[in-house]
Amino acid sequence: MSERILDSIDKKKLKNEIDEKMNSQLKLLWDNTADAVFMFDSKGEITHVNPSFTKMLGWSEHEILSRNDISIIPKHYKNDQKKVLQRILNGEVISFHYTERSRKDGKNIHVLASYHPIKDDNGAVIGATAMYKDMSEQVRIEQALSESEKRYQQLIEHTPYMIVVHDDMNILYINNAGVQTLCATNKSEIYERTIYSFVNSDLEDELANILAKLKKTNRSELIINSLDGRKINVDCTTIPITYLGRRAYQSVLHDVTKRKRAEKALRNSEKDYRTITEYSTDMISVLNRRGKVIYASPSHETILGYDAKELIDSNLYAIIHPEDRKKVLQVFSTGVSKRQGQTVECRLKKTNNSWVWVEARGTPFINEKGELEKVVIVKRDITERKIYEAELEYMAFQDSLTGLPNRRSFLHQLDMLVESDNATFTIFYLDVDRFKYVNDSLGHHKGDELLKAIAKRLEESSGFDNVARLSGDEFVLLTKDLKNEEEIIQRANKLLSIFKDAFSINNFDFHLGASIGIATYPKDGEDALSLLKNADSAMYESKGNGKNQYHLYLPSMNERTFEWLVLENDLHKALEKGEFFIEYQPRIDMKNEQVAGAEALIRWQHPTYNRVNPANFIPLAEETGLIIPIGKWVLETACRQLKSWHEAGFTNLKISVNFSARQFLSENLIKDVAAVISDSKISPQHLEIEITESTLLQNELVVLAALRELMEMGVQITLDDFGTGYASLTYLTKYQVNALKIDKSFIKDISKNPEKDAITTAVITLAHSLNMQVVAEGVEYYEDYEHLLSKNTDEIQGYFISRPISPEKFLMALKKGTFTKCFKKHS
The missing domain is CATH 3.30.450.20 (PAS domain)
Incomplete structure (x- = not known):
C-alpha cells in the first residue's frame, strides 16, 4: 500500500x-x-x-x-x-x-x-x-549500577543456603543453591511454578496467612517438595523487601532434613538416639523437667570447648548471651505448653569467652501420664550463615563507602513510618555545595575521603534520628521530634553550622557549604517517594538562590525546579549558539581622573527568557562544570577587545575578568591564560583577574600555587568583594594580591555612615601598608566619590561613572571623554 x-x-x-x-x-x-x-x-x-x-x-x-x-x-x-x-x-x-x-x-x-x-x-x-x-549517559549509569548489583548477585549465588525472592504467588528469583536443592535442571523450571506448588498442601493456608501479615522478619518451618519427588524439611527466614520496584519477600531456606531425621530417630529408639548423638556434628543435650542437663553430646567440646561431663547437672541458661535469654525462655516455654518442638536462634558462650551463633531446636517428650519427662535440644552452629546474612543485609541496605544507610534502606524506613498510625516527621534533603570541585581537581580518592568525613560529621553532630546517603554528594536526614516550623528552622541552622569548619583531608582543608530542602510528613507528601521528591525540589530552591541555605517545601517549587532544569539544559547550548555577550564597566584612576580600565561582565540573552540574571546562571555553570569553557570564552573575548582598544590609541587601558573557584581548580588554568595572552598580543600587566574571598578557601594549596604562577607571568590579581567573605589578615599576607576591591555594601552612603567610613578607612590603610591598591565598587554619588578621594582610594567603579555598556559604546565614550564628564560637572 x-x-x-x-x-x-x-x-x-x-x-x-x-x-x-x-x-x-x-x-x-x-x-x-x-x-x-x-x-x-x-x-x-x-x-x-x-x-x-x-x-x-x-x-x-x-x-x-x-x-x-x-x-x-x-x-x-x-x-x-x-x-x-x-x-x-x-x-x-x-x-x-x-x-x-x-x-x-x-x-x-x-x-x-x-x-x-x-x-x-x-x-x-x-x-x-x-x-x-x-540515552547513552543513562545506559552508562545503569551499567555501573548493574556492576554493583552483579557483585551483590555473586555473593547470593555462591552462598550454600537457598535464597528465593517471591511475591504472594510467583517465584521472581532463586539462587543456584535453590536450583540444586529442588533438583531442577535450570531456573526456568522453577519460575514456571507458583510458590505453593513446592509446599505441602496442608501448609498452603498457613503460608498465605504468614505472607498476608508479614511486616518484619518471620521464621517458620516448612516441608517443600523437590522436582524429583523428595520431601525436604527447611527452616525458612522471610523478610519483606522491594524488588524491581514492587513489594516482594526474600526467603532464606536452610535444609534441616537431616536434623529432622535425627529428631525422629531420637523419638523412635533410645539406642539409635545414643549412637546418633555421639557422632553428630550438632550439639545435642537432654534436660530433665527441672532444666538440668542430664546428657550432653561430645560435639559440645568441639564447638564450645566444654567437656560434655562438665555440663552434666548444669543449667545451659548460664552460657546463653544475656540479650538472648528472654527470647529463648519464651520460645521453649511455648513449646512445652503446646507439647511441640520450637526453634530459636541465640548465641552461646565458648570457653574462650567468644560467642557462637546456634540454631536450637527444643523438642519436649511427654510420658504416658501426659507429663513432661525431658526436653531434647539440638543445637547447630550457624555462625557462618549469620555472617553471610549480615553481609547480604549490609550490601542491600548500607552505603559501602560511608557505612550510612543507603537510598533503599531510607525509603524502606520511610515506608514503615508512613504505614504507622499518626506518624509525623521531617526530612532534610542535603546537597554538598562545591563538592564537585574536589573531584575535578584532586580526583575521586580525595572525594571519597571527604564524603566519609562529611558522613561522620553529620552522624555525630546533627542530632537526627537517621542519616542516609542517597547518592554522590547527596544526603538525607530524618527526625521525629520537631513540633513546629520554628524548631525545624532551628535544626536547619544547626545543620548548616556543621559546615562552618573546614574538612581536613591529608593536609588539605576543604571549605564547603550545603543546600538543604525540607519536607514534613504528611503535610508535604502522602508517601515516601513524593515526600523525598518535594524535599529535593526545596533543595534545588536553595541551590538556585545562592547555595549554603535551606528552604521549606512549597508546592510552587516543583515548577521552579522544572524551570531550573530547563535553564541548565539550555545553558549547555548557549555558548555554541552565541547567546552570551559581554558588557564593560569602566574603572577610574582617582589620581588623574582618567579611565584606568574596564571590568568584563558576561550577559546571557536567552531565546525564551530574554536576559537571564548572572546570579541565576553562573551558579548553574559552576555546578555543571560549564564555567570552564564559558570562563575561557570570556577571557578570550575580553582580551581581544582590550587589544582593539589599544590599537585605537588607548594603550594604558587594562581589562579585569572574574574567575570562579571551579576555574582555579582546573589543571589547564595557567596554560589557557598564557595562550590567551599570547594569541591576543597583550601584555600580561594589562590583564587583571578578580577572585572572591571564598575562592581562596576552596583548596588553599592549589589556589595559592596557581596565583603565584599567574603573578610570576605578570598578571595582576585583585581580591573581589572584600569584607563579605572569610578572608583574614593571615590570608592577605599569604596571598599578596595586587589589589583589594571593597564590596559595594560598604561604599553605599559611606559619606553619611560613620561605621562604613571607619571600616573602609581601615581597609585602605591596611592595603596600602601591604603595597596593595584599593578599588571601590558600587560608587553611585558624587559625595561618595569625594569621600573616597579624601581617603586616598586608588580607583573607583560604579553607576556614578557608567553602567556596564557594549564595547562599541565604551569606545565611543572613550573618544568623547564621557566617562570623566561627571567630575567636571561637579567641579
Missing part, C-alpha cells in the same frame, strides 16, 4: 504538505529542543532534520537528507527497524522504542525513539515524524 501512495504523490508535493504543517510555534520548538527530531517519507527517506539531529549523529543536514533511516542503523537493528517502518506505514504510533543509531564517526549511541505517522487529507500515511532521545 505504501508503494501505491508513493507512486501517486509527488515527492515535492509531500515536502510542501509537510512544510505547511510546521507553523512558527512548532518551528521554535523544532530548532531548540535538545532531542533529535526528523521527518521521513513513506520510503523511509529523511526529508527534514532539526539542529539537534545533526549534533547528536554527526551528519550535516546536507549529508543526511534523502538518506534512508536504515542507513544510520547498526546492522543488528536493521531488521527490527524494517518492521518498525512497516508498522508506521500501517498507521501505528510508536512511543519509546529502545534502539541504537550509528553516528557518522562510526560510534553507536543508545536512543529512545518515538514515531508518529503523517497522513494526507484522505487518511493515507505519507511519512512520519520521529524523535530520538539520547
Whole structure:
C-alpha cells in the first residue's frame, strides 16, 4: 500500500504538505529542543532534520537528507527497524522504542525513539515524524549500577543456603543453591511454578496467612517438595523487601532434613538416639523437667570447648548471651505448653569467652501420664550463615563507602513510618555545595575521603534520628521530634553550622557549604517517594538562590525546579549558539581622573527568557562544570577587545575578568591564560583577574600555587568583594594580591555612615601598608566619590561613572571623554 501512495504523490508535493504543517510555534520548538527530531517519507527517506539531529549523529543536514533511516542503523537493528517502518506505514504510533543509531564517526549511541505517522487529507500515511532521545549517559549509569548489583548477585549465588525472592504467588528469583536443592535442571523450571506448588498442601493456608501479615522478619518451618519427588524439611527466614520496584519477600531456606531425621530417630529408639548423638556434628543435650542437663553430646567440646561431663547437672541458661535469654525462655516455654518442638536462634558462650551463633531446636517428650519427662535440644552452629546474612543485609541496605544507610534502606524506613498510625516527621534533603570541585581537581580518592568525613560529621553532630546517603554528594536526614516550623528552622541552622569548619583531608582543608530542602510528613507528601521528591525540589530552591541555605517545601517549587532544569539544559547550548555577550564597566584612576580600565561582565540573552540574571546562571555553570569553557570564552573575548582598544590609541587601558573557584581548580588554568595572552598580543600587566574571598578557601594549596604562577607571568590579581567573605589578615599576607576591591555594601552612603567610613578607612590603610591598591565598587554619588578621594582610594567603579555598556559604546565614550564628564560637572 505504501508503494501505491508513493507512486501517486509527488515527492515535492509531500515536502510542501509537510512544510505547511510546521507553523512558527512548532518551528521554535523544532530548532531548540535538545532531542533529535526528523521527518521521513513513506520510503523511509529523511526529508527534514532539526539542529539537534545533526549534533547528536554527526551528519550535516546536507549529508543526511534523502538518506534512508536504515542507513544510520547498526546492522543488528536493521531488521527490527524494517518492521518498525512497516508498522508506521500501517498507521501505528510508536512511543519509546529502545534502539541504537550509528553516528557518522562510526560510534553507536543508545536512543529512545518515538514515531508518529503523517497522513494526507484522505487518511493515507505519507511519512512520519520521529524523535530520538539520547540515552547513552543513562545506559552508562545503569551499567555501573548493574556492576554493583552483579557483585551483590555473586555473593547470593555462591552462598550454600537457598535464597528465593517471591511475591504472594510467583517465584521472581532463586539462587543456584535453590536450583540444586529442588533438583531442577535450570531456573526456568522453577519460575514456571507458583510458590505453593513446592509446599505441602496442608501448609498452603498457613503460608498465605504468614505472607498476608508479614511486616518484619518471620521464621517458620516448612516441608517443600523437590522436582524429583523428595520431601525436604527447611527452616525458612522471610523478610519483606522491594524488588524491581514492587513489594516482594526474600526467603532464606536452610535444609534441616537431616536434623529432622535425627529428631525422629531420637523419638523412635533410645539406642539409635545414643549412637546418633555421639557422632553428630550438632550439639545435642537432654534436660530433665527441672532444666538440668542430664546428657550432653561430645560435639559440645568441639564447638564450645566444654567437656560434655562438665555440663552434666548444669543449667545451659548460664552460657546463653544475656540479650538472648528472654527470647529463648519464651520460645521453649511455648513449646512445652503446646507439647511441640520450637526453634530459636541465640548465641552461646565458648570457653574462650567468644560467642557462637546456634540454631536450637527444643523438642519436649511427654510420658504416658501426659507429663513432661525431658526436653531434647539440638543445637547447630550457624555462625557462618549469620555472617553471610549480615553481609547480604549490609550490601542491600548500607552505603559501602560511608557505612550510612543507603537510598533503599531510607525509603524502606520511610515506608514503615508512613504505614504507622499518626506518624509525623521531617526530612532534610542535603546537597554538598562545591563538592564537585574536589573531584575535578584532586580526583575521586580525595572525594571519597571527604564524603566519609562529611558522613561522620553529620552522624555525630546533627542530632537526627537517621542519616542516609542517597547518592554522590547527596544526603538525607530524618527526625521525629520537631513540633513546629520554628524548631525545624532551628535544626536547619544547626545543620548548616556543621559546615562552618573546614574538612581536613591529608593536609588539605576543604571549605564547603550545603543546600538543604525540607519536607514534613504528611503535610508535604502522602508517601515516601513524593515526600523525598518535594524535599529535593526545596533543595534545588536553595541551590538556585545562592547555595549554603535551606528552604521549606512549597508546592510552587516543583515548577521552579522544572524551570531550573530547563535553564541548565539550555545553558549547555548557549555558548555554541552565541547567546552570551559581554558588557564593560569602566574603572577610574582617582589620581588623574582618567579611565584606568574596564571590568568584563558576561550577559546571557536567552531565546525564551530574554536576559537571564548572572546570579541565576553562573551558579548553574559552576555546578555543571560549564564555567570552564564559558570562563575561557570570556577571557578570550575580553582580551581581544582590550587589544582593539589599544590599537585605537588607548594603550594604558587594562581589562579585569572574574574567575570562579571551579576555574582555579582546573589543571589547564595557567596554560589557557598564557595562550590567551599570547594569541591576543597583550601584555600580561594589562590583564587583571578578580577572585572572591571564598575562592581562596576552596583548596588553599592549589589556589595559592596557581596565583603565584599567574603573578610570576605578570598578571595582576585583585581580591573581589572584600569584607563579605572569610578572608583574614593571615590570608592577605599569604596571598599578596595586587589589589583589594571593597564590596559595594560598604561604599553605599559611606559619606553619611560613620561605621562604613571607619571600616573602609581601615581597609585602605591596611592595603596600602601591604603595597596593595584599593578599588571601590558600587560608587553611585558624587559625595561618595569625594569621600573616597579624601581617603586616598586608588580607583573607583560604579553607576556614578557608567553602567556596564557594549564595547562599541565604551569606545565611543572613550573618544568623547564621557566617562570623566561627571567630575567636571561637579567641579
